[in-house]
Amino acid sequence: MSYVNRGKEYTRDSQYITTRITADGRDGFPVEPGRYRLVISRACPWASRTVIVRRLLGLENALGMAVAGPEHDERSWSFHLDPGGRDPVLGIERLRDAYLARDPGYDRGITVPAIVDVPSGEVVTNDFAQITIDMSLEWGPYHRARAPDLYPAALQREIDAVNSLVYEDVNNGVYRAGFAGSQEAYTSAYERLFARLDWLSQRLGGSRYLVGDTITEADVRLFTTLVRFDAVYHGHFKCNRHKLSEMPVLWAYARDLFQTPGFGDTVDFDHIKRHYYLVHDDINPTGIVPGGPDLSGWLEPHRRAALGGRPFGDGTPPGPVAPGEEVPAGHTAAV
Template identity: 80%
Template sequence: MGYVTAGQGFSRDSRYLTTRITADGRDGYPVEPGRYRLVVSRACPWASRAVVVRRLLGLEEALPMAVAGPVHDERSWTFDLDPGGRDPVLGIKRLREAYFARDPGYDRGITVPAIVDVPTGRVVTNDFPQITLDLSLEWTAYHRPGAPALYPPELRAEIDGVNEAVYRDVNNGVYRAGFAGSQEAYAEAYRSLFDRLERLSERLERSRYLVGDTITEADVRLFTTLVRFDAVYHGHFKCNRRKLTEMPVLWAYARDLFQTPGFGDTVDFVHIKRHYHLVHTDINPTGIVPAGPDLRGWLAPHGRAGLGGRPFGDGTAPGPVPPGEAVPYAHGPLG
């Protein structure tokens, strides 16, 4: 299964299914509690955004979740974590079955996150940037009491600007470095990545969060890359100018979020490392999964509270992780 094209830079296939699930159902899919299933992998940073936002907003009952295993092949993600290797609700072994149920000739990426309409077994959307925004804006009737405003109207323009730069240079930038097929493409991605990380460090020196004084969509999107940085991107993707632990501001910022309910309690480092090192066989042909890094530092004091800010604004932290959704070794294992 190849990800690198010799002599070329990496270009992400962004032909997503852009059907939306909305409060008014204008695309034919109204918000209905229990009707849909959010399919994710805890290994995937794009899916992890949806996992974090769903938990912060308290949508666990309204939007049940299926967790695919961390390793897939060219035929798509599988439900090998479930008894019999089938998702117990959708009854399928591979996520591609839900894509083909929507379009038998589907020829695009079979990606997570994906939201599946349970009655028909069809994927509604895999448009990961829009999914989390719609969880904030369209599912408000089912948010928990005290749910934070992750995409407040007065900050949306600034959040969008930050998100655009972070996606280009950081979220997708690590892939552009890791999947580069030429030295030139790698060098450009590497430079853009670390230039952006330096600018983010400067921004976060004086502000606890990226936009405003509370957690927003922007923080969720940056976190899911930072939490994977030392475990996979630094070595596996050759993003090795510095480790996250060697960037003091970003390291403290990432620890602050990790220790905030809804963030670190969704992270499975075992799945993350297995996915990248076992799936990307053209980068890691031996299939050896590294034993490190030492993860205990994620629970060290971060000192960011002195910058002010209130993580959830006028809201409250989410409660305990629901039964059945706890991550084994949620913080590591950190020992």
């Protein structure tokens, strides 16, 4: 599959299905436990945000989750990890079936995360930025007892501002570098990425979390890029000024989150590497998946607690990972 447009900058297709699932059902899809299915791939950073937020808020019983495999082709993500190669609830082999059920002429990106209406089999939304916000604001009655407030009203403006900068220069910045079709496009993305990482290092040098003194939506969004940095972005996407493990503040910050329940226990490094190195065959035509990096560093002491802060605020950590949703043994550092 081709991701690089020779001579051009990389531009992400941002034409998402923006229907929302809300408490009042104003878009025709009211919040109802058991009605919807969240489709993710553990390889995808955008989908991984939803996995973390769903777990932190305790929405497992209200919102089921389907896990697509790490590789896909032009026919989209598939459920080949499931018995018979079909999602057991939706009964489909490929995510594209749910998109086409909503719109037989659908011709945009078939992306994860996506939320599917189980009764109709139709995709409701793939608007990843809004999905996690709505998990916080619209699904409140189904949060676990003492779930953290990941999007507190008093901090929403600051969270949104930080998220915007991080999205442009970091979350999407690594892709702009990796899929650059010219030296100029790559250099611009590379410089913006590391300038923003330097800014983040300075911001986090005296603060345990990005906004306020608790984990928020902003930390979730940055973490899913940082956790992939050394495994794929540093080499595969040529983001190689430094490894994450060579940036002391960000490395300690990322380890702090990784060791927090709800973060590291959702990370599948095997799926991450298989996706990037096998699917992006225009960048890695040999299809060789690297053996490293050594994951033991993720468990080293981070010493970030000295900065203060309360990870879950007035809430509590989530309990054990729901049965059947565990990351396979050997795919991550034990947390």
